[in-house]
Amino acid sequence: xxxxxxxxxxxxxxxxxxxxxxxxxxxxxxxxxxxxxxxxxxxxxxxxxxxxxxxxxxxxxxxxxxxxxxxxxxxxxxxxxxxxxxxxxxxxxxxxxxxxxxxxxxxxxxxxxxxxxxxxxxxxxxxxxxxxxxxxxxxxxxxxxxxxxxxxxxxxxxxxxxxxxxxxxxxxxxxxxxxxxxxxxxxxxxxxxxxxxxxxxxxxxxxxxxxxxxxxxxxxxxxxxxxxxxxxxxxxxxxxxxxxxxxxxxxxxxxxxxxxxxxxxxxxxxxxxxxxxxxxxxxxxxxxxxxxxxxxxxxxxxxxxxxxxxxxxxxxxxxxxxxxxxxxxxxxxxxxxxxxxxxxxxxxxxx
Numbered sequence: 001x002x003x004x005x006x007x008x009x010x011x012x013x014x015x016x017x018x019x020x021x022x023x024x025x026x027x028x029x030x031x032x033x034x035x036x037x038x039x040x041x042x043x044x045x046x047x048x049x050x051x052x053x054x055x056x057x058x059x060x061x062x063x064x065x066x067x068x069x070x071x072x073x074x075x076x077x078x079x080x081x082x083x084x085x086x087x088x089x090x091x092x093x094x095x096x097x098x099x100x101x102x103x104x105x106x107x108x109x110x111x112x113x114x115x116x117x118x119x120x121x122x123x124x125x126x127x128x129x130x131x132x133x134x135x136x137x138x139x140x141x142x143x144x145x146x147x148x149x150x151x152x153x154x155x156x157x158x159x160x161x162x163x164x165x166x167x168x169x170x171x172x173x174x175x176x177x178x179x180x181x182x183x184x185x186x187x188x189x190x191x192x193x194x195x196x197x198x199x200x201x202x203x204x205x206x207x208x209x210x211x212x213x214x215x216x217x218x219x220x221x222x223x224x225x226x227x228x229x230x231x232x233x234x235x236x237x238x239x240x241x242x243x244x245x246x247x248x249x250x251x252x253x254x255x256x257x258x259x260x261x262x263x264x265x266x267x268x269x270x271x272x273x274x275x276x277x278x279x280x281x282x283x284x285x286x287x288x289x290x291x292x293x294x295x296x297x298x299x300x301x302x303x304x305x306x307x308x309x310x311x312x313x314x315x316x317x318x319x320x321x322x323x324x325x326x327x328x329x330x331x332x333x334x335x336x337x338x339x340x341x342x343x344x345x346x347x348x349x350x351x
Contacts, residue, residue: 016051016061016068020044023072030076034221038081046082047072050091060093067097074100078110078227095185099234101194102227104205107212110227111160114218119161122204127151136257139167156203158211170211177203184235205231214253264312271315272307275299278322298322 027040051058061068071091075082080089080102088106092099108120125131128151129144139159144150157171181202186193195202209228217225279299283291292302299318301307307315 012058012062013048013052016058017044017048019065019068020047020072023069026073027076030073031079034079034223036076036079038075038079040076043072043075043082046084047075047091050082054093057091057093057098060096061098064097067099071098071100074230078102078106078223078230079113080106080109080227094234097234100230101234102205102231104201104208107205107208107224107227110224111208111212111215114221114224115163116216116218116221117160118163118165120158120208122156122158122208124153124200124203125155125157127154131155131157133169133171136253136260137166138169140169140171153200153203156200156207158204158207160211160215162216168211168215170207170214172203172207172210174203177206180206186235267312268308268315271312271319272304275307275315275319275322276304278319282322 021044024040024044027043031038031040051061075089078089078100080086082089082091086105087103088109089103090101092101094101104122108122111117111120123142125142126144128149129142131143132141134140139161140157142157153174155171155173156177157169160168162168181187181195184195187195209231212224212228215224279294282298283294286294295302298321299307307318310318
């Protein structure tokens, strides 16, 4: 009796099992280089479970044992489990090879587990969503109604939060994602596979892979970048031409951030100068004690040096608070006859 689509011969599975078991020393050597949360025995069990349930995968493994070995060792290299409940990594047949496929959730997990990033999310943007890019270092605004039709997918974005609470944002349009899809061997040959069945998930994975090139690197944990390289290799896409473009984008982002910092610094210096001028006008002729009271009550500080720690918005608020006093005093003085300015001040002080 021939095995069905989900059945393999005992001999076939035994050969595959023996091949995997021989990899235990190499597997453990790789996981010893980082704080591994996976074990060889458990991953061996998950691998055999997958192979038992997928006849085509098992047949591919029998025909190409080297690819099976590489896929198992890649599990140890990246530290993601084949546990189906985690949905982080899978063994898949691709172009006559057994490959380790990694989901976008697996990539997010690798990015945060190293400590280089606090949070990584990827989201699809649809026609009826409201999406706004808020600039370098800022989290974008994405508003949508989750319980109503949102329309077709128009793009995808990824947000990574650094330990300093800055945001690294990467965005790709639907056309950009399809350009990457069209370069993969599986799509170009058959137009099938995960891009056909799970396009949204593949778009999220695509934007994360692109974004990861601009993320800070953990000195002792290279697993995320190894995972991205593994995906590139078995997807058959050469990103060498895009690396130069991404580097240009990174440099442009750094330059934009530098110019923004300089603009903010110049604005702060201007606000501080205007506050000093306005405060000087408002306290002209007052005693040192009265000037000190003005500083505390109107500016909220005891010295101008304290204002340098304020944000530009806070400084603008301080400046706006000084202006009304200048206007009131100016109008009061003009309402008295010449030579009565001193009396007007006395009336104001009493009032």
